[in-house]
Amino acid sequence: MEETEKLGAFFKPCSVAIIGATKKIDKAGHVIFRNFANNKNRGVFKGEVYPVNPHEDSILGFKCYPSITEIPGELELIVIVVPAKAVPTIMEEAAAKKVKTAIIITSGFREIGNAALEDQIAAIAKKAGIRVLGPNCLGVYYSKTGVDTLFLPETKVLTTGDEVVATPRPLSGDIAIVTQSGAFGVAALDFLAGRQIGISKFVSFGNKCDVTESEMMHYLLYDKETKVILLYVEDIKHGREFLRIAKKVTLKKPIVALKAGRSAAGARAAASHTGAIAGSDKIYDAAFEQTGVIRARDMEEFFDTGKALSMQPPAMGKNIGVLTDAGGPGIMAVDELVSNGLTVERFSDATLQEFQRLKDQSVLPKFAATSNPVDLTGSVTDDMFEVAADLMFRAPDVHGILLLGLHHLPGLREKYIEGVAKVAAKYSKPIVMCDIGETEMALYTRFRFDKLGIPSFPSPEDAARAMYALVSYGAYLQKNGCADEYLCEFLKRRSKTQPVL
Amino acid sequence: MEETEKLGAFFKPCSVAIIGATKKIDKAGHVIFRNFANNKNRGVFKGEVYPVNPHEDSILGFKCYPSITEIPGELELIVIVVPAKAVPTIMEEAAAKKVKTAIIITSGFREIGNAALEDQIAAIAKKAGIRVLGPNCLGVYYSKTGVDTLFLPETKVLTTGDEVVATPRPLSGDIAIVTQSGAFGVAALDFLAGRQIGISKFVSFGNKCDVTESEMMHYLLYDKETKVILLYVEDIKHGREFLRIAKKVTLKKPIVALKAGRSAAGARAAASHTGAIAGSDKIYDAAFEQTGVIRARDMEEFFDTGKALSMQPPAMGKNIGVLTDAGGPGIMAVDELVSNGLTVERFSDATLQEFQRLKDQSVLPKFAATSNPVDLTGSVTDDMFEVAADLMFRAPDVHGILLLGLHHLPGLREKYIEGVAKVAAKYSKPIVMCDIGETEMALYTRFRFDKLGIPSFPSPEDAARAMYALVSYGAYLQKNGCADEYLCEFLKRRSKTQPVL
Known part of the structure; x- marks a missing residue:
């Protein structure tokens, strides 16, 4: 210590x-x-x-x-x-x-x-x-104390004479970045700053002749500002130290790892990058699984997983309720959830009856599909999303909700965003959302959800993979008997930091 | 006909x-x-x-x-x-x-x-x-004639009174969208409009009581404006028709398919969406493979593949040269290429010697890794990227280039973008690029590359998957003896439409 x-x-x-x-x-x-x-x-x-x-x-x-x-x-x-x-x-x-x-x-x-x-x-x-x-x-970037050893200037001057943001420093937030690759590290800062995700600490350790990723994670375990650790590594030299420390950290704080050099050609490249001698990739898989470290399969999953774990509680089971206003994207989400080992089971009779009642009362569209996924169809309104989400959260056999709120449909405005956030705040189950699109209203919708603590993603599959991480981490915590403690801490924090709705 | x-x-x-x-x-x-x-x-x-x-x-x-x-x-x-x-x-x-x-x-x-x-x-x-x-x-959206049966209004008025873009209509371009799901279709329009990718025709066919996806693809085969077909389906009812037509179309124009309802739960959802009875997913895999249809694994790959195929020639082999200024992202790209069955082989002795000569002459950094990936390191300048790309294009054993131009490094400005585009225009091999980041200079860099016909992607893995599609399609064309013809047509078109550099 x-x-x-x-x-x-x-x-x-x-x-x-x-x-x-x-x-x-x-x-x-x-x-x-x-x-x-x-x-x-x-x-x-x-x-x-x-x-x-x-x-x-x-x-x-x-x-x-x-x-x-x-x-x-x-x-x-x-x-x-x-x-x-x-x-x-x-x-x-x-x-x-x-x-x-x-x-x-x-x-x-x-x-x-x-x-x-x-x-x-x-x-x-x-x-x-x-x-x-x-x-x-x-080296290090820590916004609160002004330690900034990044030699990449924040702005660059183009040949036109225009000055543009080149290597932004993100705001302060919950996520720590611990990275062997400096270039990937600054790329991460650029990504997170643009998506308005804050970071607690940034550490690039390169050849690690002394301080290792493990020691740094141990330090971050006691760092009050850090809630999630994103770790980029090309090799881990001291395996026992890593196993011991990672095991200890993940009981309190999730670690998401992006381990590059999976392939032989990649490992060869890593050797000439940070002198990394990676060894078999399967060993890393085993080490991560054993210690509860969540291994991201690519860059986007790395950031998305960090975002989801910092904003939402882990799921205490693997059956997911899918709520959508768009059939196709709903199916795409289901496919990806299932291919990650999660389930999208038909609701219990009790839940189905409640949905039928809502349809009979014209609260939900008569032709809405409600057996999971729930497809509110092109007739969706803001209120319907709130009512349906509430019912799904209440269902005991639903452990998390994946919401597809495609903003294009005529009857949907932005009121439902706050509405769903209010509903979600009543429960300890996770929710992730997706809206598809790269123009004004899509960007606005995702931004608003993020600000209200519901992580948003630009594709159904991204949202599904984020939910998978929440389920994996929940399962690990349960297996190790510390799910209640983690959840309790998480909810305490959420109640303090949640924006007033 | x-x-x-x-x-x-x-x-x-x-x-x-x-x-x-x-x-x-x-x-x-x-x-x-x-x-x-x-x-x-x-x-x-x-x-x-x-x-x-x-x-x-x-x-x-x-x-x-x-x-x-x-x-x-x-x-x-x-x-x-x-x-x-x-x-x-x-x-x-x-x-x-x-x-x-x-x-x-x-x-x-x-x-x-x-x-x-x-x-x-x-x-x-x-x-x-x-x-x-x-x-x-x-129904249909076709910008040139003004046929627009989309009932999703282009803008929406928020509760604040602000009017925002909600369902944009993209500019005219090379990509046709043929979709069973309307909601996914408009989401695609929103995505493509935001990324400034143009479309040739948009067709949403829903329950397809008459005109099928296959007939529509057959129509698009003869449509001069369409160079690539993006197909979203939940089921294909007339299998023989599809096999016959897809086989004919893919010899001339690539088809990229996103087939939803892979999982049993997803297929159940599809049945209540468009009445689709999907059948085994393996049959679809086989049908797509047999007909040269490229199956996207998720939404992002769907769009990315379409973009790559519309901008770049297919690769006539599977060995990829990786050119980077950032070690970590270089390794990530190599990993993803290899996991898709491509190779990143050490260059031939002749190429290695040429690289050594450039290092000896201080044209490239003394400590640059040059055995593939080529890592120009933090000392990168605009000129180095041009010189290295040219050498890699010339190497007979390199069939395509994946460029990682992370803009953060101090010596790199934006001059290299045009430089690399000029080099690429001399060769008939494909190139894809990645810059990571979501703030000004990253967005600018990717936008410029796109405009110059080099498809850019926001993550190394996205770029690698795009290259995989170019290799797959090239292999299919070669197997069917029509690679030369396709390439010739492609290059003719490129020489006509290429922006003057």
């Missing part, structure tokens, strides 16, 4: 030095220093910021130091952006200075065959008790 | 009557009539337009007729929007009037058990030689 606490200095250091800071605008050492300088000036970063460069007196108005040994006071974090061969000397100085943590951005180590150089810096760090992220990584 | 030609009246009728036209704004009969009235007034629809309603004298300034028998001159198309029980009488009148084609929007037939009523109208049509789309369908 003590070692885990030490990792805190990566996220909230009292002081940081950027070694290799420069005035040259295109350089990583400039972008990273500027991030800290700006955040310091804006009052977001509250610690001390020191540029280190023997050739400059000051950078962006901050006094520059020739080496870290000249910096007054203690140093909690150093960020290293100098060429690989200079890194051991810096690390020796860091050891002398009793630095707590180091982020080594520099590449040119194990991933290109320079394993000896990497081992050398790892040995220095170990002896001095310095915890290291990297080398060959992007 | 003669029967096929007759279907032309659905798309370019000299005269159309809307039976059930009304002034009531929320009604399907109003929306459909208004579509024609507006398109007539704007000079897009050049035929005669007749509203039919015994209770009105005129609608939107058009003289209204009590029945079609009172309409002067011949009628090529009628659109029926009256209740189910009134449809047989209308059809009898249509027979007397010698109407060529009828679109029956009305539902309440086989899909809810009223098979007899449906058989009755089918018999009247058959006897009179009237070709029928529907019932229980949305």
